[in-house]
Amino acid sequence: MSDLLIVEGLSVRFSGLTALEDVSFRLNRGEVRAVIGPNGAGKSTLFNAISGYVTPTSGTVHLNGEPLTVLTPHAIAERGIRRTFQNGGLFPALTVLENVLTGLHAQTEGTFFDILFGRRKALDSEAANIARARDLLKLMSMEHMADTPAGDLSGGQQRIVEIVRTVASDPPVLLLDEPAVGLSPVARDQMMDIIRRLAGEKGVGILLIEHAVELVMAVADKILVMAAGKRIAQGTPDEIRQDRAVLEAYLGHA
Template identity: 40%
Template sequence: MEHLIVDNLTMEFGGLKAVDSLSFSVKKGEIYGLIGPNGAGKTTVFNCVSRFYNPTSGRIIFEGKEITKLKPHEIIRAGISRTFQNVELFKHMTVLENLLVGQVAFTRENILSAAFMLSSVRKEERRIREEAMEILKILNIEDKAHEYASAQPYGIQKLVEIGRALVSQPRLIMLDEPAAGMNHSETDELAELILKLRDELGITILLVEHDMSLVMNICENICVMNFGKKICEGTPEKVKSDPAVIEAYLGGEEIA
């Protein structure tokens, strides 16, 4: 079943087409890669799906419903979350507090009841803390819960950002270069985590990543972009042997 459909998506900035009539679809439970050189338009696609940008034309369909006109907070409530290329954590909050901030929109109590600290509010606070701690356990960083986010190595900070995306309980998560800045060991652990999110939590993954070994090892299908256009789509085996991909993406060098 198609979980996400990007249909003829175009995004123009002052006459420049950052994304040009792009179409692809992601199946439910799939790990799908979106790759291409710098400036190919990958993050622009993420910004269109998450509704930070209003596409010039085209449609975005999630779970059978068109979401092209939704607001960013409505996208999160619809079941889609994302991370960003640059880590944007609250550095003067703890790791746990960073996740709790991401849960604010999903608390079940209103401001008035919170002001009076009703028992239902205290119960809700316990619930969201327990859920946040469960996510930290999944990420294997629960021991960092009460440490400042700013004190963590870059690889841990990237995991905290993934955790913040997970607290909304998404059915689709878009990961924008999650391995950037990670060493080889951290990247291997990230690959295991992404597979765990799909296999154990049932989350569909849309992945933008420059680490080709990571992409080729965990993605079932890949869409390759160049200058805003799709130049190839298919399995890792098909993509890495496609002449247009080799030429445009790697300047003639074969993909590992």
């Protein structure tokens, strides 16, 4: 594996409050790295600093050797770091299929709205994009909901559609913010399988925040444990299982 995302010495301070302090790690191609820790540990701040939603006080982020720290969230997303959010972000009035198509519009010669309204310059790519969107929905067992307005879905279903939309453009790096939230046990197992396939078959580097410890232990190659904005442990699932402080603080036993 080769280095894809390099985070070095990342710190974020807000009005004297340290939200993130000197966090470093590397994410390789085809690797799944989980970030765990209690509320307020700095997990979301880490995601926001990597994806450009907050400006680091110090430290650097590089993707494929290119510095990202001073770029806007849009520019970072264009370079290949895509993310989901805890509170979703679907267009509730659009159907499930149309929401997934918004994740594909950057790959077409026309705009997403060209596709929706059938303008001439989008006709050549429309059929291919719709077919790909339906294939992605089928992969997540959501093809039967393609024509359902996103606002009519359950929270778990919306989470699945958001992830499908995020991966539609084949990003090299995917940031998943609590992907198992709202999912049934069956859907959670399905999510684990999708994460493994995205990493193993597509070579996507995946960074995920997750409170479902069983999911983390099942899919993560490496785990970063945080508390009070700092990294307190890092290693493989087996190494984290044997870390006494981590076991006591996050896994409920020593």
